[in-house]
Amino acid sequence: MHYLADTDALVADGTLTTDQARIIRRHSRQAMVSLSINTLLCAGIIAAAFGFIFWLANALAVAITGALFLGIGVLILRSGNDLYRMFGNAAALIGGGMLAGGATIELIDKYPSGFAAPALIVAGALAALIAGYAFRRGTKTRFVTGSVLLMGGAMHLVGVYYGMSEADLNGWPVPLSHLYATILIVAAGVFIDVRAVTALAIMPFAQMLDTATYYSQAAYVFYSPESTLSILQLGLLIFASIWVMRTQPERIGRHAGILAIMAFIVANLCALVGSLWGDVVGSSYWEPTYVYGEQSWEEYQAARAAFEATTLVISEQVYAILWAIALAASAFWAAHKNRRGLFNAAMTFGGIHAYTQMFETFYDEPLAYVIGGLAAIPLAWGLWRLNDIFRDADERVAA
Template identity: 30%
Template sequence: MKITLDLSKLVEDGKLTAEEAERLKSLASHDTGSLAVNILIAFGVISIAASVGALLPSAETVIVMGLIMFAAGCAVVLNNVVQWTVFGQILLVTGALMFSGGVIGLGEGSVASMLIVTASLAAASIVARSSLLASLAVIALSATLGARTGYSHATYSLAIFEPTLTVVLFSVLALVAYRASLRLKADYERLAVIVARTSILLVNFGFWVGSLWGDPLFLLRGFKDHNPAEMMRSIVIQPSVFSIVWAAALIGAAIWAVTVNRRWLVNIAAAFGAIHFYTQWFERLGATPVSVLGGGVLMLLVAYGLWMFNKRMTASPPAAEAA
C-alpha cells in the first residue's frame, strides 16, 4: 500500500514531529532511488532483449536462449543469492522477453502465440516479482483482440479493433486484480495493482476509440467471413453510446477514488476525462477561437466543482486504503 503525504504541512499542523518527518522522508528517498534504478533496468532490458532477438538466426534460437537466461535468473532469485539479486532479476526479465519475442515470431503473431506469451509473462512476473512483466502480460492479452500501436515519422498511432470486448474484458480483469491485491502480501499486492492499473488504461483506450469510431463488432460477427470495409460502414454500437458510458464511468470512478483515497485513479480519471471532453468537443464544434474558449471555461468549472468536492471529503476523511 502506498500513500501520499505532505510532510511539511503535517509538521506545521502538529500532526508529525520534525524527527518523524525526516525519518519518513529518508524512507521515501530510498524508494525513489529504487524506482529510478528499476526504470533504467526496464529500458535496458527491453533494448537488449529486442536487439539480441533480432541478431539471433531463428525464432527457435531466441526461445532457447530466452529459456536458458530465465532458468539462470530463477536459480539466482529463488536461491536468494543476495549479492547477485539485481543480476538475477535482469536475467529473468530478459529471458522472459526473449522467449516471448521468439514465440510471437514463430507463431507469426497469431492469437495462440499471444495467449502463450500472456501466460508466460504472467507466470514470469510472479517468479521475478516484476511489475514490468506483469504489465506486459496485460498488454499481450490485449493483442489477442487486435490492439496495437504504431510509429512513423513524428506520428504515433493506437489501434483498438474490439472496443466493446476490450472495455468488458479489462474492466473485469481490473476488478479481479484489485480485489486480489487486498488479500495478497506486499510484493504480490504490487503486481496485482500494476495489472489493475494497466487494465484501466486499456479500458480507457477502448472507450476512446469507440467514442470516435463506434464498434462494428468484428469478432462477434465473424471477421473472416465479412469484408472489413463493409463492416465499418455498418457500425453496431454507435460512438455516442461509448461517449455517454465513458463519461459516466469516469465520473463514477473519480467519485469512488476520492472517497477511498485512490490518488492514482483520481489522476487517471481526470486525465482521460480531459481527453474525452476535448475529443468530443472539437469533433463536434471544430477548433475555433470560440470553441477553444468555451471548452476552457467549461473545464475550469468542472475543475472547480471537483476541488469543492475534494475539499468536503478532506474535511471528514474516510478510514480507507490509499494507493
C-alpha cells in the same frame, strides 16, 4: 500501501512530530533516487548491448565481446567490493545481453524457420529456469540473475511469436498465445518483484482482441477494432486485479495494482476510439466481408446491414456520454479508496475526453454543453453526499 500526504500540514496539526516528518521525507527521497538510478542503469545496459550487436554485426565478434564483458563483470562481482558492484552488474548484463540478443538474431537470420523458433523457445526457457534458481539461492547477485531471467524469458517469447508468424497461425491459437505471454510476463514480474515488468503484460493481453499500436510516417497510432469487447476484457482484468489487491499479501497486491492501472489506461484509450467512431460490436469477427468478383457491392451492403441489425451498434455520441459517466464514477471510487494511480488516470482521461469531444462530436451542439453542465452540478453534490456516507460508515467501523 503508499499514501500521499502533506508532511508539513501533518506536523502543523500535531499528527506527526518534526523528526517523524523528516524520516518520511528522507525515505521518500531515497526511493525516488534509487528509482532514477536503476532506470538510468537499465537503459544504459540495454542501449549498450544492442548497440554493440548492430555495430559489430558479426556473430563471432559479438560472442567474443559479450563473453569478455560477462567475464569482467563476474570478476568484479566476485571481488566483493560494494563500491564497484554497479560496474560489475552493468558489465555482466551487457555481456549477457549481447550473447542472448546476438544468438536470437543469428538464429532468426541464418537458420531455417523450423529450427530457429523451437531453439529459441527451449534455450530461453532453460536460461530463465537456471537464472530463476540462482535468483532464489543468492541475494547479492539478484540484479544480475533477475535480469538474465528476463533475457531468457524474452528469448522464449521471441521464439513463440516467431513460430506463430512462420506458421501463419490464425483463429484461437493467436489470442491463446497472447494469453500465454501475459501469464509468463506477470509471473516473471512477480517472481523478481519488479512492477515495471508486470506492467508490460498489458501489451499481449490487449492484443488478444487486436488492440495495438503502430508507427507510420511520424504518426504513432493506437487502434482498437473491437473497442466495446476490449473494454469488457480489460474491465475483467481490472476487477480481478482489485480482488487480488484486497485478498492477497501486499507484495502480490502491488503487482495487481500496476496491472489494474495499465488495464484502465488501455480501456480508456479504447473508449476514446469508440467515442470518436462508435462501435459495431463484433464487426471485425463476424461482419460479412466483400470479395471482389463473388458478389456485387449492393449485395455486400445488404449483408452488412443485415448483420448490423442483429448486433449491438453504439453511436459515437452515446459512447461519449457513457465514457464520461464511467470516468466520473471511476474517479470518485478511486478517490474514496485512495487508489491514486487509478484516480490520476481517470482525471487525465477526463481532460482528454473533454478536449476531444469539444472538437469532434459536440462542437456544434451548444445544447449538449448546457445539459452536460447542468447535470454535472447535482452529480457533484450527490458524490459529495455519498462520500460523507462512506466516511461516516468507515468511522463507525473504526470505532
